[in-house]
Amino acid sequence: MNKDIVESSIDNDFETFQANDALAFSDALMQVKRAAFADFTTLNFPSTKNEEWRFTPILAISKGALSVLPVAISANAALKLNAAGKEEFGNKIIFINGHYSASKSNIVDEKGIKISKVIDSIESQEGKFNTLSDNHSEPFSALNTAFFNDGICIEILKNASIEHPIIIENIFTSTANKHFIQQRNMIIAEAGTKASIVFEYTVQANATAYMNILSECFVAENAHIELLHDIQPNHPLHLINNTFAAQKKDSTFTCHSIATDGTLIRNNLSVRLEEKNAICYLNGLYIATDNHLIDNHLAVHHLVPNCQSHQLYKGVLKDKSTGVFNGKIFVHKDAQKTNAYQSNKNLVLSDTAVMHTKPQLEIFADDVKCSHGATVGQLDENAKFYLMARGISQEHATALLTYAFASEVTEKISNTEIKKRLNTQLQTKLGYSFEAL
C-alpha cells in the first residue's frame, strides 16, 4: 500500500523533473534518464528480501515521503555559512544541499586539474559517462541516473601529480530535510597521474540529510588514485554512497571508506580490474554507535591476468548498532595469476549490537591465489589486563586497544595531514587521549 504511494510520488516527481525547462538537459541525456527511470520502476526500492539488502532496511528512505527533486537553489543564496569546509588546506569543492557552489569552492593546484559541472562534461566524456554505473540491477544507481541534476567532473590531466588533496564537501542545511539528494560525479584520471580525492559530509544542526551519491572513477594507465570517503557528519545522515572504478594497465586505485557516524550508511564499491598489473587497495573502517547502521558492499572484478586486490575492512560496533559487510571477489575465467585477499575484522562491544558479515569468493580461473578471512570477537583480555595492571583504567584500556585496532586502517592513508586529522577524530570518538593516561 505504502509502496504505491511512494511509487506514484516518484512517478510524479519524474514528470515534474522532465517538465522543468530550467534544468535544460540535452536530448541524449534525457534519453539516458528515461531509460534509467524505467529501470528504477522495475527494480523499485529494495526490501530486505533482496539478498543485497538483506540486513539493511531503508524504510527511512523508501517510506519517508521524500522528494527526489533538487532543493530550490534560491534557498541556498540566502545562506550564510560560517564554517564552509573542514580543511584549511587543499582544493575545495563545495556543494550546498546538492548544488555546486562555485563561489565557495577554491582550487589551489590549477595546473593539472580541470573542473566542470558533470552536466556540462557529459558530451565530451561520452564514452565514459554512465558506463560503470549498473542501472539494470542496482536500484540506487538507476534512481541516481534518472534524477541527478548536479555533480562534479574532475579531470586530472596527463602526467599531473596533484600536490594537495581535492576535497569534495557536501553541506546540508535544514532546507534539504525532506529531499533525497541525487548527486553524480565523475573522476577521470589520465595516464601517469597521481591524486588524492576526499569526500566529506557536513550536516548542520536541525538538519537530517538524505543523499544518494554516485561516482564513476576512471583510472588510466599508470595512474595512481587515492579516494577517501570520510563520513562523520555529526548529525543524522542517510547516505547511499555508490563508487564505481575501472582500472587500466599498471594503475593503482586505493579507496578508504571511513564511517564513524551517520544514521544509515551504505557504501557500494565496485572495482573492475580491466588491464594487467592493475592493483587495488580497498580499506574500510566503520565505527557504529546508537542505533546506526553501516553497511559496506564491495565487489572486485578480476577480468584479466596478473592483477591484485587487497581488502581490509575493520569494524567496531557499540550500543544497538548494526554492521554489515559483504565483500565479493569475482575472478573471471581468463584472470590467471590473480592475487586477491580480503580480510574483515570486527569488534562487537555490546550485547545489543549486531554484525553480519559475508565474505564471498567466486572463482572461475585455476591459477590464482585467493583468500579471505573474517572474524568477529572482542578485545584481547590479556592485553587489557596488561594495561590495567599498569594503572590504566578499564575504560581507557578499552579505548586504547580499540584505537589500536581501528587505526590500522587510518594509518594506510597516504596524506599525512588528513591522516592526522582523522586519527585525532578517531581518538575523540573512542574516548582515548594521551593526556588522560
Add this chain to the structure above:
Amino acid sequence: MLQDNDKILEDATNSEYKWGFSSPIDQEFATKGLNEEVIRFISGRKDEPAWMLEWRLSAFEAWKKMKQPKWQNVTFPEIDFQEIIYYAATRKKPTINSLDELDPEIRKTYDKLGIPIKEQEMLAGVAVDYVMDSESVFTTFKSQLAEKGVIFCSISEAIKDHPELIKKYLGSVVPVRDNYYAALNAAVFSDGSFVYIPKGVRCPMELSTYFRINAENTGQFERTLIIAEEGSYVSYLEGCTAPKRDEHQLHAAVVELITLDDAEIKYSTVQNWYPGDKNGKGGIYNFVTKRGLCHGKRSKISWTQVETGSAITWKYPSCVLKGDNSIGEFYSVAVTNNFQQADTGTKMIHIGKNTRSRIVSKGISAGSSQNSYRGQVKIHKTAENAYNYSQCDSMLMTDHSGAHTFPYIDVKNSTAKVEHEATTSKIGEDMLFYCNQRGLSDEEAVNIIVNGFCKEVFKELPMEFAVEAQKLLQISLENSVG
C-alpha cells in the same frame, strides 16, 4: 607439463561410474505423479496409523502453497513433480530373518555394490539397514542391538512399533514447513532408518544404511530419525549409489538428529549417487535437508560428509546448538567433476551458552564443474561465549571449473568469537615438482596432495569408510593433475 595435465584430465573425465548397473527386481510402483491419492496409497501400503496419514496430508497441503527456492548457485531445468513415481518397493515384502532368505537379485545388487554384509557379520563390524528405492530391505544385527535396548529399524516399522517416539520427535528438528523439499518429503516419504539409543548406552557397533535408487523415473524420499538419549553415543554411516540413467532422478531426503544431555551422534556420509555422464546427461539431484538438534547440555553432533556423486548436490547438514556447552562439528569434502554442481555447506546456530562449533570444508573442482561452499554461523543473543571456527579451502583442477564461497556470519552477542578463513588455489606446481623429483608420477603426486588436502576430514571418518572415501576420491579424480 600443462599439456600433460590436459591429457591426464581428459582421461579422468572418461573414468566410468562403477555402480551404474540396475537390478531387474520385481517391484511395485505407485502411479506416477503426486496427489492425495498417491499419499493415501503410500500410507495405506505401509499400514500406517491414521495420525501418520494426517501428518502427511497436512505436509502435502503446506507443500502445495510453497514455491521452489531459487537462491542457490546451481542451475537445472524446473522439476515436474507430476513426472515422478513416489513409491517403488520390492513386491515380496521381506519378512526375513537371515540373509539367505533375501531376494537373490537384491543379494546380487548387494554384492556388486561390495557391501560386505556377510563379511561384516563375521567381523562383527557394522549393522546395516539397506534401503532400495523406497523400502527398507533388511536390517542386520537387530537382535544383538536389541540386547542393549538400541532400536535400529526402518522408519515404517518404528511408526508401527514405537509411535510415541515418532509422534514426539518426527518433524521436531525439521518442521514440515521448513522448506520446499522437506515438505515434499514429509508428504511422500516411503522409508528410511530409525535409531533410538537409550540412556547411557554406547552403541556397541557402527550403524549403517545403504541407499540405492534402482527403478527408473522414481524419486527417493527417505526419512532418517536418530534419537540419542542422555549420555548415549552412536556412530552412524550412510552410503548411496544409483544406476546410470539418462534422465535426472530426484533424491529428497530428510535427516533429523536429536541429542539429549551428554549424548553424542556422529553421522558420516559417503555420497556417491550417479553423477551423470561426461556431457552432464543424467545423474541424481541430491536435495537433502539434514539437521541435528543438540537439545541437551554438553551434547555433541558431528557431521562428516564425502560428496563425490550426484549431478547436483544441494544440502547443508546443520547443527542447532540449543543446550549449554553443546558442540557442533562439520567436516566435508566435496568433489565435482565434468558438469556436476555442488552447493553445500552447513549452518551452525548457536543458542545455548558456551556452545562451540567447528567447520572444515574442502572443495575440489575439476572438469567444467561448479563447487560452492555456503555456510551460516549465527550467534544468538543468548549464546554467551559462543565460539566458532570455520575453514573452507577450495582447490581448482582446471581453468573452466569454478569454486565459490558464500559464508554468512551473523553475530548478536558481544562475547562471541567467530573466526572464518578461506583459501582458493590450484595444486601447487612446486608441490608436484617436489613429488616428481622423488620419482612419483603426476597421478601419484596428485593423489598424495589431494589426500593431504582432505586429510583433516578423512581422519574424522570411521576407518572402513575412510578407506572407501579415499578410493572414491581416487576414482573421481583418476589421473587428474592440477
